[in-house]
Amino acid sequence: MTDTPDEVGTTKTLKLGVSRPDLPITDLPTPEEVFGVRRLGPKELFKYALGPSLIALGISIGSGEWLLGPQAVGQFGFEGVGWVIVVSAVLQTLYNIECSRYVMATGEVPVVGWGRVPPGWFLWVPLSVFIVLFSFIVGGWAASAGQGLYALVHGEIAPDGAEEPRIWAIVLLVVVFLIAAGARRVSRALELANWLMIGTILIGLLALCVFIVPLGLWWEGIRGFVTPAAPPEGISATQLGGLAGFTALASGLNWYVMGHYRDKGYGMGHKVGYIAGLRSERVRVLPSGVTFPDDPKNQALWKRWYRLLLTDMWGIFFVGAMIGMLLPTILMARAVELSGQEVTQENVPTFVATALDAEYGRFMFYVALILGVLILFTTQLGIFEAMVRVTTDAAHATSPRLRGLLEGDPRRFYYPFMLLLLVIIGVILHFALPVSLVQWSANMSNLGALIFPFMLMYLNSKLPRPARPRPWHYVILVLNFLFFGFFFVNFIADFIGDPLVTF
Template structure:
């Protein structure tokens, strides 16, 4: 194979069980991948940043726009804000550990988990089941439809109009299909969409919040994020668990959004391939990953790739998630104080727009409805595509018969499956109110924290030496298990008994 270090001639790298050994090649130069002569700050912004934007676009919806503002609006900042901060820090570190495997092997997590004992026949279906159970209910789709209805009608929907809300959410799923179908490269289309959506909504939120919210509320919000305190009286661990689960992204299930590092070409992802859009060239994805040998050249290149990963995660994902949580929560807190009306599960997607409209006129009503629709659509865009992407990657890697049937072109499965999944979600969103569905999804995300960090420990400890984690990285993964696992146990108890195991 081209690129193999001639001093060793090693062409295979065994890793784990039940999956073929990884192929071996040298790490690519970042300049080679991103087609630039030199990577300066401008080139990093133009070409390197991207996967974290897709993850941020997902995260800044259900948690930052729905669950965080509802919790703060009902209970205040103190005792809640620190949960947001701890969750965001732990999840960012967890994301880096997930992406470590992708960069080192080019394999996406759903495929890599198949290397963990006892093998792919357990881990691949189990991972998909947990992931799908968390997101198949479509609360993220119904929430976007709720905001879009209000934008069209100029008012919040009535109870007898809930079906129109759901139909609009289904219509937005079709928009996601069109965005991916018209793309040359699916991940790149999602990046560009999120550059526009996330950039626009953060700019509008900053301007509106600065203009309306007094300084003392800003201080309360920032202080609440860093002040350790007991949770407020009356809140349950299940409510806090939903907030923790969907702050930043999806706690233990964050791996579902990390496959974009492969498609972006980070590290060995450049050697494996990506999912093309219908307008793109036919592109095969290797069913087995590729890793590198421990040579001085590869070690130096690994350090460069790892620095780019951390920049993408801390500089964009973490910073964006914290700003995206702070602005809506302090804005809602101010509106609750001035209106005397608390948000509910039924009205939280449109609460901010409705209250701003009543206090400051219809212009802000429509502006904030548009912001809400953009926020929730960015979540819808990322989650719907991820549901399709992870299933496609899983069956493509594990089924030689499917690869033969689609002639090695993942698009032949990806797009028909997306249409099938759209029909399933169209049924699922009729099961409950949007925010109730989101709370279920968030707590199911915490279930993932009880299993996937351990799988990562197994995989990452067997990577080439240069890519292996340090001891403190394993401690971080254990902290993820303890923090998010605590909330999942409480969720299960309350779900089964109808009473909270822990109430503060």
């Protein structure tokens, strides 16, 4: 069992926002205490401390990096597209850090923290859950991976309208359920799965690119990333918005994955609990958070936790996202050169495999398909679980009656809801092309940039003084609002009539 508020050992509390309980105040744990080591050296850092950003990176690589980025580059080239990728990745990494700041300082996941923003939880918590589900429930990554699995099994691309790829997509969702059910701690199982799959993906992509991509194309890709230029003629702002929204992660909705820092035990997350797997004993998750006092001891501990967060985000998430975008895009550009064909929404999930098959034979066809399926599966793994996690955390935190029914065990909601969501996504998969589903999700993610950066400013400004952001952090949040918010407004204008901008 984890601590309850009465067991925190203090009567001091901090009032933070509205409509939620005050936060009990107690000391931050040390990283050594949380991770069970005598000293947190480089070996222990990689073995125990780093990892939550890997779950976010696994989601990232399969959306913008494998589908939308390569599609845009395959159609329009690197110039005018690459710099959008870099700007998006930098802004999103900084936004992720601000979301995780709140989690570390209070132990509350963002969907629970939003309930502290006026007018209160009765507006923001249900709305936040709805936006996440509405954005990601379409299941485009599973559908795209299903196309790859069909090709692996049959040795050919699925015909238009084929049912079997959708069946394979549902099978992959079942695999996600089994991974979560078989874990002792769900977050840790996702980390280990992503360590294995992302390592395989990046090594495989690097080997492919070294083998088939000429140096000139490598340089063109790198130069496109660092050279600001006008968007290429013919690309729509909706396409750019999808690329911006799903480069790195999910723009304004990135917060839906940052709750893994609580389950990892970062900062005050260690005091609040985590969602356990079915193989574990029951672990109580507190319905409200805990925070720390402003004294020299806790100031020093906060700095240590914050450095760990920065290492995880910049060293793994940002670097991985940049490599994960560069390699697939130059690979796609080379595939376009080899095939002389056009990349479309219909063929992008298997375009590289088809081009390599024609040029290098069956072996390269299967290598590209396997990498594609792994990439898209890591994304669906993280997104599917996160939708369930956000809904579980929100319901558990805001409903005393539900907590009574669950008897303090959120797993009793988590796993049945995961099965229900699996059925719903299985139905939705039949209604649109996989990549159009992903593009829809990406632009809906930009909606979050119009809302959540300002809510984050409110919450983080009320944290204990050592944890509060510096003034330039607020500027970054406003830039997220302006950059991603523009693309969402354009998406809506395009959806109902004419886009705001055409190129």
